[in-house]
């Protein structure tokens with residue numbers, strides 16, 4: 001099991017303390033325990049920014065398969081795809097997405113271009129790279145949303161991301177360029193219910209029952225999954241924000257959602273598991289907001305909760321992920 005560690009640790013380091021802390025490496029802890037429940041022979045390797053231990057490990061104790069939980073290398077999320085590329089180079093099967101799929105999913109401009117080609121519904125968008133002109137496109141209706149082009153976990157997404165004037169639009173793009181040192185993307189704002197849909201498999205695909213983000217008492221025009229709405233427990237409690245199993249859907253919506261997500265999954269050439277952030281508007285149209293490769297996979301996360309709802313217990317989910325990698 002390979003995972004991101006905040007420090008470089010020697011091979012064989014005992015992570016018991018870190019894993020036992022519910023605020024620390026709880027995902028690693030959950031997956032590790034599930035692997036053991038499945039009777040796999042597991043070794044742990046955490047990496048910060050030194051690949052030396054990785055090469056030693058595969059030279060001296062080459063694993064049959066790597067459970068890849070690495071989300072950052074040297075604290076940088078855009079290097080997630082490079083880790084997968086490295087695993088492809090050493091030729092050991094690994095779980096989750098390939099470097100190609102990670103690259104496509106983590107770049108909001110690339111995946112939207114791909115989806116448009118496949119006629120999968122996405123918000124109207126325009127990317128703004130650093131050191132280039134910034135303008136409000138004529139076709140962009142207001143309010144719209146401005147996001148970093150290649151971020152995760154709602155980093156850089158707050159209420160100020162929703163803009164309703166040309167001035168605010170340009171300001172927010174510049175903020176992302178200058179303060180976050182990132183390229184930006186402006187998008188049409190899709191008003192509707194926010195659902196999280198997990199798709200799993202290779203060729204024969206399974207779509208697990210959606211989860212839904214409930215925005216509680218947040219005002220109508222502020223209903224997005226900002227960084228705080230996702231990660232700040234106090235803020236969530238204050239506004240009554242929570243994610244739940246999806247409530248009643250309009251007739252035909254569930255099937256439509258499954259079809260759209262499967263098409264998007266195939267377009268991305270995924271072969272393991274992805275979580276789609278989607279929006280369902282009042283006309284029943286399904287928009288893909290974002291594909292997530294190697295999404296959060298702790299017991300408390302959407303993927304595991306969706307699978308559980310479908311009768312796939314956590315340890316079985318983890319075994320399926322390993323089996324897909326081997327296959």
Ligand SMILES: Nc1ncnc2c1ncn2[C@@H]1O[C@H](COP(=O)(O)OP(=O)(O)O)[C@@H](O)[C@H]1O
Nearest residue numbers: 123151152153154155187188189190224225290
């Ligand atoms: N085009 C959009 N229309 C409406 N809401 C959006 C749109 N894009 C993003 N959001 C809101 O912002 C949240 C984070 O955006 P997302 O693209 O998923 O970024 P991240 O990669 O950080 O998760 C979404 O979960 C959603 O609530």
Ligand SMILES: [Mg+2]
Nearest residue numbers: 153154277290
């Ligand atoms: Mg998202």
